[in-house]
Amino acid sequence: MPAIPSRIRPTLRIETLVLVVVVYLVAAANGAWWSAVAQGRDWSHPANWLFIACTFITLVGLHFVLIAPFAFRWIVRVLLSVIVAVTAVATYYMHTFAVMFDPTMIQNVLHTDTHEVRDLLSWSMVGWVLAWSIAPIAFIWLVRLGPVPPLRALMVRTACVLGALLIALLAVLPVSRDFSSFMRNQREARYLITPGNLLYGIVAQSLRGARAVNAPREVVGADARLAAPAAGDPRVLVLVLGETARAANFSLLGYPRETNPELAVAGVTAFRDVTSCGTSTEVSVPCMFSPYGRANYDERRIHNSEGLLDVLTRAGYQVKWLDNQSGCKGVCKGRGVEYEKLAPSLAPELCSGGECRDEILVRRLADELPRVTRNTVFVLHMMGNHGPAYFRRYPAAFRRFLPDCATAELRECTREEVVNSYDNAILYTDHVLASAIRTLSADPRQLDAAMIYVSDHGESLGERGLYLHGIPYAIAPQVQTRVPMLVWLSKHMTDSGEVNPLCLRGKAGAHWSHDNLFHSVLGLADVETRAYVASSDIFDGCRAGVTRAAVRTR
Numbered sequence: 001m002p003a004i005p006s007r008i009r010p011t012l013r014i015e016t017l018v019l020v021v022v023v024y025l026v027a028a029a030n031g032a033w034w035s036a037v038a039q040g041r042d043w044s045h046p047a048n049w050l051f052i053a054c055t056f057i058t059l060v061g062l063h064f065v066l067i068a069p070f071a072f073r074w075i076v077r078v079l080l081s082v083i084v085a086v087t088a089v090a091t092y093y094m095h096t097f098a099v100m101f102d103p104t105m106i107q108n109v110l111h112t113d114t115h116e117v118r119d120l121l122s123w124s125m126v127g128w129v130l131a132w133s134i135a136p137i138a139f140i141w142l143v144r145l146g147p148v149p150p151l152r153a154l155m156v157r158t159a160c161v162l163g164a165l166l167i168a169l170l171a172v173l174p175v176s177r178d179f180s181s182f183m184r185n186q187r188e189a190r191y192l193i194t195p196g197n198l199l200y201g202i203v204a205q206s207l208r209g210a211r212a213v214n215a216p217r218e219v220v221g222a223d224a225r226l227a228a229p230a231a232g233d234p235r236v237l238v239l240v241l242g243e244t245a246r247a248a249n250f251s252l253l254g255y256p257r258e259t260n261p262e263l264a265v266a267g268v269t270a271f272r273d274v275t276s277c278g279t280s281t282e283v284s285v286p287c288m289f290s291p292y293g294r295a296n297y298d299e300r301r302i303h304n305s306e307g308l309l310d311v312l313t314r315a316g317y318q319v320k321w322l323d324n325q326s327g328c329k330g331v332c333k334g335r336g337v338e339y340e341k342l343a344p345s346l347a348p349e350l351c352s353g354g355e356c357r358d359e360i361l362v363r364r365l366a367d368e369l370p371r372v373t374r375n376t377v378f379v380l381h382m383m384g385n386h387g388p389a390y391f392r393r394y395p396a397a398f399r400r401f402l403p404d405c406a407t408a409e410l411r412e413c414t415r416e417e418v419v420n421s422y423d424n425a426i427l428y429t430d431h432v433l434a435s436a437i438r439t440l441s442a443d444p445r446q447l448d449a450a451m452i453y454v455s456d457h458g459e460s461l462g463e464r465g466l467y468l469h470g471i472p473y474a475i476a477p478q479v480q481t482r483v484p485m486l487v488w489l490s491k492h493m494t495d496s497g498e499v500n501p502l503c504l505r506g507k508a509g510a511h512w513s514h515d516n517l518f519h520s521v522l523g524l525a526d527v528e529t530r531a532y533v534a535s536s537d538i539f540d541g542c543r544a545g546v547t548r549a550a551v552r553t554r
Helices: 014-028 031-038 046-070 076-097 103-110 114-120 123-142 150-185 187-192 196-213 281-288 299-303 308-314 359-371 415-441 491-495 501-506 514-524
Strands: 235-242 269-271 273-275 318-323 337-341 376-381 448-455 485-489 511-513
Touching: 014 046, 014 076, 014 123, 014 150, 031 046, 031 076, 031 187, 046 076, 046 150, 046 196, 076 123, 076 196, 103 196, 103 281, 150 187, 187 196, 196 299, 235 359, 235 415, 235 514, 269 501, 281 299, 281 514, 308 318, 308 337, 308 376, 308 514, 318 359, 359 376, 359 415, 415 448, 415 485, 448 491, 448 514, 485 501, 511 514
Parallel strands: 235 376, 235 448, 273 511, 318 337, 318 376
Antiparallel strands: 269 485, 448 485
């Protein structure tokens, strides 16, 4: 930087520069952490001030240990600048939406597509990042780095890292009882420590991805077969995978505002107590299609094993995944599963900016139905209520609850406006689902058909200062884990006695979860396999034993 006079450019060792940046980040970028630590403390007691001081020193030391080994002379400025900028972005979202950056949230971030990024970008975010990062980044590039011979640099760096680790350990000793008690009672608070939470999450996800590359895929339901294959019209099952729809805002489930007018007269069974496997799409979608589920949750096993769609194809079903979202999260990668990302060219009038409204799924289903000649499962992956830009999820005709929030910056709107936008999106989902039912009913063959709708997770709309989703499951509010689930059965399926609708409605008040989807779909599809568990099948006891399951080949 030759334009700046040397006299105002201090010369620092690399270790000193790292330390200065770390001190700034721990002090300025951890408002949520310090608020959690300070909550309920009496500041007239010196012990509490000692706790804060020791905790600060410990965090500085540990962050130095994390960053310093990688602060090579030729990349240190870029490395520190990136860390400062990314930390500023993270603190904006932690402050604005009260999210926590645990490894699952980092996974969500790493798999966010361009449309989702667009919704999350805002001028207030840009202003926040600039305000919090310009000064430290300018300092990083202003200082001169003193030259040090390589061997001496290695020895000094090693000594500094070991010294920082020792200081961190010594600092926490005087308050170890208080610190361990706090971390034991508020375990998720560790995900508020920034940028440590980001660094830990990125490393954890990188290691998981590396292990998954060469991991063998566990076979599920190798013995799958149809219970009673026979000639006849094909069976069509439609699984509609909702996005960010919470049960609390469905009028079919007791919400006082009428958000489900079309489904209310469509003959669906609404299940009133259903919990999700996770609070994010990245967790819930693989989990709900897995035989292991939340009850036996093992993320590595779920991601490295076959699932529901693989079992269905093995039993002879044709399976098509129609996507209006950000992919199938690995669920549709098995042999025989067809995946289609719906293109705006299919229905330009439903699309803008590269994003389409969910009616495009019904259009595509209507195109596919006449060509169905054998048992088929369609998975329709909705955009649903994906936030924070709820206003983009519904057309003008569904702006019934006003005033609505017409921005993705939710804190600029009143809570009433946020809820109105969210409810308008639910109202539109109601229309899409009812349209899918009408499409299935209108097929001249009077298909043996059924539709199951379930959302992947819920959403916070400002309750307790929380927005969006992704809070660690153990502390997630109920609105993020209770989801709507609906079942519609064709007249042919009920009239034939294959499923007793009264029996099914009798189960609507019981507790169910994403764990039941795998077994319920297999039961409804008449698939026999040792992987099937009857007690986890919502339809168990409501089906007339072994039923006709049509099989036709093209």
